[in-house]
Amino acid sequence: MAKTKKTFDKELMYKKIMPSNIKKNNDNEKQEIEDVQDELELQNEIKTKIATSVDAIKFKDESSMFQNKEINVRREEKDEVILYNITEKLVLNKLDSTLKKMNCCKCDRCKKDVVALALNNLKPIYVVATKDEVEKKIKEYDKIGLQVTTAVLKSALTVRKNPRH
Secondary structure, eight states: OOOOOOOOOOOHHHHHHOOEEEEEEEHHHHHHHHHHHHHHHHHHHHHHOOOOHHHHHSSSSSSGGOOOOOOOOSSSSSTTOOEEEEEHEEEEHHHHHHHHHHHHSSSSSHHHHHHHHHHHSSSOEEEEOHHHHHHHHHEEEGHHHHHHHHHHHHHHHHHHHSOOO
C-alpha cells in the first residue's frame, strides 16, 4: 500500500512561521473592541437624551397629565379654536395647595382620584375659544372659586380616607 500524504493547515503553518501576523490580528481585535465600546457609549448617550426629552415632554405641563386627549387638544397656534373645560383648569389650579394643606398623598394616582371626584361634583363649563380667549374666560369664571375649593377639599378627604394604592 502506498503511504498517504498527511494534509496540513496552510493558515496554521503561516501563523507559526510569521509571528508578525499574530500581532496584526491582535491589533485588529483591539481596534474592533474599541469600536464596539465607542458604539455602545454612543447608544447609551442617545438613550439618555431620548429619556430626558421624553421626561421633559411628560412634565412640560403638569395639567396635561389630567387632560382628556380627545377633547382638550392644545395647540401652540394662537388662532386655533379649541374646546376647553374651564372647571378642569380651576380644579387643577387648586389641587397642589389643597393637597399640601390637607397633608394628602401626592402620587399621580391619588391626584387623579381627587381631580376626578372634584370634577364629578362640579358643573362642567366648556368653552370654544382661542387660547388667548380661554385665559380671559378662566379669569371670568374665577368667581366660582369657593365651589371649586370646596369640591377639591371634599375629594381630598375622601381619597385620604380610602387611597387606592
